[in-house]
Amino acid sequence: MLGTLRSRWTRLSEALRGSVRAVGAFARRSLQLSSAALHKGLRSLVPRSSTNVVDSEAQPLNQDLDVLAGNKCILKLPDIPISDLEAPSIKWLLETSSDPEVFLAAASLVPQVEYPLDLDVSDILPQLHDIYISCVGLHGQIIPSLEEKALACRMALSHLYCGRVLQAYPGRGEFIGRGRSDYDVFDEFRLMGVGIADLVVLATAMHLCLPEDGDLGFRCYGIQLDYCSDSVLEWLSHSLPYHFITGRVDEGVERFAIAVISKLLPSPSSPSNQIIANCILLACVMIGVQFDKKDIVRIDKSSALPEITRSLLTQFQKVLWACDGGDLDADSTGVTRRAWNLLAVIGRMLEPAKQHYSSSDYTMRNLDACRKIYLRARSSEQNHDLLNALRNALHFTLTAAKVSRDPASLWDDQIFWMAGSHSPEDFDWLVDYLDYIHFDDREVAYDILLLLGVMKVHCSPAKQHQFIENLIACMGSNMPHNLRHAALRAAHRAREEITAIDDAELRDIILTKFSPAILTAVCPQPGAKLPDDGPDRFFHHYRDLCYLELVFALARNSNWHPHLFGDHHIDRCISMIAECDAYILHAFYLVGILLRVAPDQLSVAPLDAITEQQWWDMMSRAWTWARYIIGDIHCFEFLPVLVEGTKRHIQITSEIDLGQLISNVDDVLDALERRDSEQGEGDGVVVTVRELRTVASDMLSKLVNSEGVTSP
Numbered sequence: 267m268l269g270t271l272r273s274r275w276t277r278l279s280e281a282l283r284g285s286v287r288a289v290g291a292f293a294r295r296s297l298q299l300s301s302a303a304l305h306k307g308l309r310s311l312v313p314r315s316s317t318n319v320v321d322s323e324a325q326p327l328n329q330d331l332d333v334l335a336g337n338k339c340i341l342k343l344p345d346i347p348i349s350d351l352e353a354p355s356i357k358w359l360l361e362t363s364s365d366p367e368v369f370l371a372a373a374s375l376v377p378q379v380e381y382p383l384d385l386d387v388s389d390i391l392p393q394l395h396d397i398y399i400s401c402v403g404l405h406g407q408i409i410p411s412l413e414e415k416a417l418a419c420r421m422a423l424s425h426l427y428c429g430r431v432l433q434a435y436p437g438r439g440e441f442i443g444r445g446r447s448d449y450d451v452f453d454e455f456r457l458m459g460v461g462i463a464d465l466v467v468l469a470t471a472m473h474l475c476l477p478e479d480g481d482l483g484f485r486c487y488g489i490q491l492d493y494c495s496d497s498v499l500e501w502l503s504h505s506l507p508y509h510f511i512t513g514r515v516d517e518g519v520e521r522f523a524i525a526v527i528s529k530l531l532p533s534p535s536s537p538s539n540q541i542i543a544n545c546i547l548l549a550c551v552m553i554g555v556q557f558d559k560k561d562i563v564r565i566d567k568s569s570a571l572p573e574i575t576r577s578l579l580t581q582f583q584k585v586l587w588a589c590d591g592g593d594l595d596a597d598s599t600g601v602t603r604r605a606w607n608l609l610a611v612i613g614r615m616l617e618p619a620k621q622h623y624s625s626s627d628y629t630m631r632n633l634d635a636c637r638k639i640y641l642r643a644r645s646s647e648q649n650h651d652l653l654n655a656l657r658n659a660l661h662f663t664l665t666a667a668k669v670s671r672d673p674a675s676l677w678d679d680q681i682f683w684m685a686g687s688h689s690p691e692d693f694d695w696l697v698d699y700l701d702y703i704h705f706d707d708r709e710v711a712y713d714i715l716l717l718l719g720v721m722k723v724h725c726s727p728a729k730q731h732q733f734i735e736n737l738i739a740c741m742g743s744n745m746p747h748n749l750r751h752a753a754l755r756a757a758h759r760a761r762e763e764i765t766a767i768d769d770a771e772l773r774d775i776i777l778t779k780f781s782p783a784i785l786t787a788v789c790p791q792p793g794a795k796l797p798d799d800g801p802d803r804f805f806h807h808y809r810d811l812c813y814l815e816l817v818f819a820l821a822r823n824s825n826w827h828p829h830l831f832g833d834h835h836i837d838r839c840i841s842m843i844a845e846c847d848a849y850i851l852h853a854f855y856l857v858g859i860l861l862r863v864a865p866d867q868l869s870v871a872p873l874d875a876i877t878e879q880q881w882w883d884m885m886s887r888a889w890t891w892a893r894y895i896i897g898d899i900h901c902f903e904f905l906p907v908l909v910e911g912t913k914r915h916i917q918i919t920s921e922i923d924l925g926q927l928i929s930n931v932d933d934v935l936d937a938l939e940r941r942d943s944e945q946g947e948g949d950g951v952v953v954t955v956r957e958l959r960t961v962a963s964d965m966l967s968k969l970v971n972s973e974g975v976t977s978p
Contacts, residue, residue: 339550339577341561341570352379360390360422369397370415376422377501380565383433387426392443394423395451407459420455420464421501424471428505429563431474435512440475448475462493470505474514486518488525502526503544507562510551520604523548524611531614539568546574546615552604555581575622579666582612586659587631590638591652609658613665626666629721630688636660637695644702653703660713669720671713673748673801676755677808690726693718697729700736708749711740715752724763731772734764734780741783743790747801751809754787758812761819765826773825781820781829785838788813792834805845807852814839814855821862822900830863836872843880846887853887854895858904860884861911881915886923889930893937902941905934905951909958916965924966931959 348354356379359372373394381387401416403409408416427448430441442448452472456465469486491499506523509515527545531537537545547567551557555577561567567574585605594603616623626632636659643652664671670678696714704711718724725733739745740753757764757780764780767773788809789802796802801809817835820826830836839859846852864873888908895901912927919927938952 339555339557339573341557341567341573343561343564343567343570345560346380346382348382348385351382351385353381353385357385357387357390361393366415370418373415373418373422377425377497377504378565381426381429381563383429383560383563387430388441391423391426391430391441394419394426395442395444398423398455402458406457417464420460421467424467425501425505427471428474428508431512431514432508432559432563435559447477449477462490463495463498466490466494467498467501470502470509473519474508474512476514486522488522488528491525491529494529499526499530500541500544503530503541503548504565507548507551507557510548511557511559511562515600517600517603520552520600520607523552524607527611527615531611531618533614535614535618537618539571540566542615542618543567543571543574546571546578546619549608549612549615550574550578550581552601552608553578553581553585554599554601571619572622575616575619578612579616579623579626582608582662583626583628583632583666586635586662589635591642591655606655609655609662612658613661616662616665620665620668623668625668629663629667630692632659632663632666633696633717636663640695640699653707656699657707657710657713660710660717664713664717667720669716671716673751676716676748676751677812688723690724690729693721693723694725694729697725697733697736701732704736704740708746712749712752715740715749715756719752719755719759722759724760730763730767730769731775733760734772734776738779738783741787743786747790750787750790751801754784754809754812754816757784757787758816761816765819765823777825777829781826781833781835784813784816785833785835789838805842807849810842810845811849811852811855814842814852814859818855818858818862819900821859827863830859831872836860836863840872840875843876843884847883850887850891851895853884854891854901857881857884857888857908857911858901861907862904878915878918881911882918882923885912885915886919886927886930889927889934892930893933896934896937896941902951906954909954912958913961916962919965921966921969924962924969928959928962928966931955931962935959 352375356372356375359368360376363369363372398416398419401408401412401419423442427441434441440448442451444451449472452468452475456468456472460468466486494502503526506519506526509519509523527548530541530545544567547557547562551562561570582605585601586609589602589606591606594606597603636656639652639656639659643649643656646652661671696718700711700714703714737753737757741750741757745753764776767776788806789804791802796804817830817839821830836859839856842852843856846856860873860876885908889912892901892905892908896905916924916927935952935955938955942949942952
């Protein structure tokens with residue numbers, strides 16, 4: 267049996283040789299392939315009496331914030347019997363193997379397998395210490411030929427030591443022995459010519475055994491992470507929660523933990539679920555969420571992502587609401603300061619985990635927290651840090667609401683509902699913020715416009731002038747496409763308020779400046795040849811639907827008609843006719859614009875370019891879609907205009923087209939009758955539409971009779 271086991275471990279160690287520093291992911295794959303048979307044989311050899319069950323309940327932290335009430339997170343991680351784990355097998359090999367290759371492979375796998383709290387590792391710690399010391403030469407440096415072995419021992423010892431500290435918590439102790447304090451043991455290791463990544467690992471373990479009266483700060487810095495492999499970074503994300511659970515934490519540890527999260531979750535990135543889970547759980551314990559110790563030590567927490575993600579979102583919101591960036595140290599738990607600093611990375615954690623939480627019901631409270639930060643920033647001379655925090659808080663608000671900041675998703679129908687009623691004045695500060703920042707920070711300007719767009723809100727009349735001016739600036743040809751398009755989207759959402767403005771001065775600004783800016787938003791370089799797949803391509807289905815709906819609203823007001831002609835909106839609409847063959851909704855708004863601006867029976871040069879067939883095709887498609895949008899009062903009010911336009915151009919139609927028109931008009935009449943029964947209005951529109959049906963039916967009958975065909 268042992269010969270077979272030796273052979274399998276030798277093959278595994280050969281695969282791992284030269285890759286110990288990156289053993290994490292590869293070792294897990296190797297174990298899945300080779301460990302099943304090996305573990306089956308080892309089960310019969312592992313002593314069953316080597317377990318020491320300890321209390322698995324984490325002790326409560328010192329908390330004096332009301333927001334921390336009810337913050338216990340119970341993970342639904344299934345318990346794994348020790349007999350089903352690889353850890354006992356690896357433990358046995360570490361204790362008994364005299365084969366250097368087998369020992370090296372076993373030690374390398376220690377940080378990658380589950381070591382439950384009820385598995386006694388107290389004998390392995392001094393053994394690993396002694397083997398590590400045996401790798402040190404006369405001059406106190408690691409012997410070059412033994413570096414691989416020393417590294418495996420150092421990593422295994424650090425990993426098991428962290429778990430042993432958590433196991434003993436709230437108690438303390440010396441677990442390595444050998445006549446010195448654990449702190450001195452790790453401090454000695456640091457002086458043995460190890461690399462930067464190894465210093466980081468040792469310092470992380472070392473800080474857990476800092477004497478209670480010790481005043482030495484944490485000896486790791488974010489810049490050192492550039493020298494750490496992915497496996498070391500992953501180990502840090504797993505081990506750092508131990509510091510917060512046991513209270514062995516200072517501001518250096520806090521900064522370092524955030525640096526680890528930032529390094530593991532660069533933006534953009536596609537991290538594994540295990541990495542995401544580690545980072546989210548680390549953030550959770552930083553802001554006071556409590557976990558069972560047996561869950562903290564689990565290597566793979568990815569199956570608990572829904573629970574820990576929801577806990578992070580809930581707790582982070584509570585802390586954010588209680589903070590405006592003032593005295594962060596007034597909270598003795600440090601939770602407020604940590605949450606404030608986590609603002610820089612909170613979005614990176616929630617974004618890849620968005621399928622695991624529901625859109626926040628507290629968008630307005632999150633926005634109110636942003637407002638408080640904004641007011642403090644505006645009243646402070648040294649406001650750089652506050653403005654950075656505000657930018658990140660706004661990102662968090664969008665992420666918590668599950669609103670994508672991806673410009674490619676800008677045209678999606680991202681709308682969220684807010685509990686309670688809110689007045690336009692509640693959003694005036696966003697207009698002030700946009701005015702304050704849009705030239706200096708276009709990313710923030712984009713976020714503000716995105717929020718105003720998806721929330722379907724508008725500012726108070728007192729801020730309309732400022733809002734319009736900012737929209738005009740953000741739609742300028744010198745602005746990036748995402749900002750121009752976000753401004754167009756926000757203008758689209760506010761189109762009814764814009765068309766209803768009766769202030770003479772503001773209306774003049776809208777007519778003279780806002781009108782050309784709308785066209786610039788979709789066409790920043792008229793006449794330029796642009797890529798067919800770029801964001802500013804001539805025709806973009808969703809962007810141009812937004813544009814047409816906005817112009818359709820403006821065309822209802824005759825004051826706009828000269829500007830729609832003069833600023834070339836009508837020219838653009840005419841040029842879009844050919845692009846809209848397959849888009850009946852676009853056709854509805856196109857014909858709505860063109861019929862509204864066309865004087866009855868008069869010739870207008872731009873409109874003369876539209877052929878009779880194009881007019882008919884647009885109207886035919888408009889009737890196909892009309893039944894679906896008559897719930898919109900303005901589309902409903904447009905139907906009589908559409909009827910008259912259809913009558914003017916119906917003479918060129920064919921028998922088949924007439925039959926389809928009659929069918930579509932019948933559908934519209936059915937929808938109108940349902941609308942009338944529900945709302946008690948619209949008789950005049952119904953009569954007008956019925957007249958069109960009569961005209962079309964009479965014309966169809968004449969066509970059929972003229973061809974000598976009996977109508978069915």
